[in-house]
Amino acid sequence: MLKNKFTVITGGSDGIGLGIAESFAQNHADICLIARNNEKLELAKKSLSAYDVKVYTISANLSDSASIAKVAEQITSISPKVDVLVNNAGIARFVPFEDSDEDILNLHIDLNIKSMYLLTKALYASLIHAKGNVINISSYFADRMLSGRCSTAYSMTKGAVNSFTKSLAFEAGKKGVRVNAIAPGSIETPLLMHNLQQMDEKAQKAFNEMISTIYPMQSIGKPDDIAQAAVFLASEMSKWITGTIMHVDGGLTTN
Numbered sequence: 001m002l003k004n005k006f007t008v009i010t011g012g013s014d015g016i017g018l019g020i021a022e023s024f025a026q027n028h029a030d031i032c033l034i035a036r037n038n039e040k041l042e043l044a045k046k047s048l049s050a051y052d053v054k055v056y057t058i059s060a061n062l063s064d065s066a067s068i069a070k071v072a073e074q075i076t077s078i079s080p081k082v083d084v085l086v087n088n089a090g091i092a093r094f095v096p097f098e099d100s101d102e103d104i105l106n107l108h109i110d111l112n113i114k115s116m117y118l119l120t121k122a123l124y125a126s127l128i129h130a131k132g133n134v135i136n137i138s139s140y141f142a143d144r145m146l147s148g149r150c151s152t153a154y155s156m157t158k159g160a161v162n163s164f165t166k167s168l169a170f171e172a173g174k175k176g177v178r179v180n181a182i183a184p185g186s187i188e189t190p191l192l193m194h195n196l197q198q199m200d201e202k203a204q205k206a207f208n209e210m211i212s213t214i215y216p217m218q219s220i221g222k223p224d225d226i227a228q229a230a231v232f233l234a235s236e237m238s239k240w241i242t243g244t245i246m247h248v249d250g251g252l253t254t255n
Contacts, residue, residue, distance in 0.1 A: 001235050002029035006079040006130075009033055010062060010119065011089030013040035015189035016137060018047075019223025020086055020230045025051035027231055029084070032056040032075060062089050062115035063107070072122035081130035082123050084234045087116040088137040090157075096150040105153050112157035117164065124177075133178035133242075135233050136165050137226075140185050140249050146214075158183075162245050169243030178242040180233045185249030186211070186220040216251030 012033035
């Protein structure tokens, strides 16, 4: 389905990003993973090698905007065309608004918005060359807040991701490039599972009760749930879809 398509995935060394990489590799795409942790990148590369596709890794801190031009140069030295760019790298710090400061704000803006904008811009010519597409990872927090999760900075940036997706889709369509976003619900990532393990028994019980109450499907998702949506958006099956925000959230945003 994605044979020989050169795909760049940011935040691709674990969690949702690695899940997307695995599904793309299963569909015969060549992969370039970008993440900060070299050790995780090497482990991810090793796991993806089982699929007999080309796998490249670039270690970079995308929250440092000065590094993005260099990253783009490394990518285009691998391939002059980029068929798919998955902007997955992001950060979430749930801090009450009264306790937040400019550092917290910049932390979210730099990685969740600026890195996405600047990397897409740096690879835009390669995307146009490939008649490719961009998949941005947003969040249900752009539209729905949860009690006890103070998400002002995070939600603001994910709302910006949705607006960026729609406005770039409007502009890039004339150049043959599609731009869509996926807004996941809670996903069973290593980070989420680690956070759950840090909770006491009462807090874990409250979390499970919340999931069974607010999610119509009564469960959280897995990285593969997001990955399959990404494969669809990257493939010819979605050739007339652009500017959409696809909610893959077990029905969370229905209520």
